[in-house]
Amino acid sequence: MAGTMPHAIFVETGLDDGTTVAAYAAELPGCAVFAASDIEATNEMPRRVGRFVDWLRDAGEEAPSFVGDNWYEVERAAVVVTPDGLRRASFSLDDLPPSDFEFNRYLRWLELAREQLADALDLGDSLPDAALRAIAGQDRGLAAELGAPPAAISGGPLDRLYQARDALTAALEGAGATGDGVRRSIRLGIADDLRLAERLQGGVR
DSSP, rough: OOOOOEEEEEEEEEEHHHHHEEEEETSSSTOOESSSHHHHHHHHHHHHHHHHHHHHHHTTTTOOOSOOOOOEEEEEEEEETTTTTTEOOOGGGGGSSOOOOHHHHHHHHHHHHHHHHHHHHHHSOOOOOHHHHHHHHHHHHHHHTTTTTOOOOSSSSSHHHHHHHHEEEEEEHOOOTTTTTTTHHHHHHHHHHHHHHHHHTOOOO
């Protein structure tokens, strides 16, 4: 039955100074492909979904099964350059609140993604300070967008990474399932943690 069931992809352009495109699986927040072109990103999505589902199940999480491998782009948006840096793209689905069940499940996925990154960092020879600062900064920015007060973080890049994620998690829990930007924050938090973890484990992007 391959190819019989269509599944939606959202495409984000303009990452890494315009050299990278991200494709997100609409049905799996945080499941993303980062590639040099939209065609490469969307073509890789069926394999990425399979790995993402396996990752969840290996961690004891329930994960949906997908019929067919027909993944197609339904929406695209570009990152926006602001005085404070880049603001990542938003999509129409990001405005749809998850159910309470989905919200709690996605929070667990967010925690699993940070654990995956922590494991990759433990195995590395050195810390990618710039990448860690970028993720910590994004977590703080997302927490602020959710209405949380500015988080005071200190210490080295690794300390700041965990403190910023604590701030984002607290902001998500405070906002609840119906909070504006909740789905987007979770999507980006999971996707970027897994992206860096895979880079550290030998992935290209």
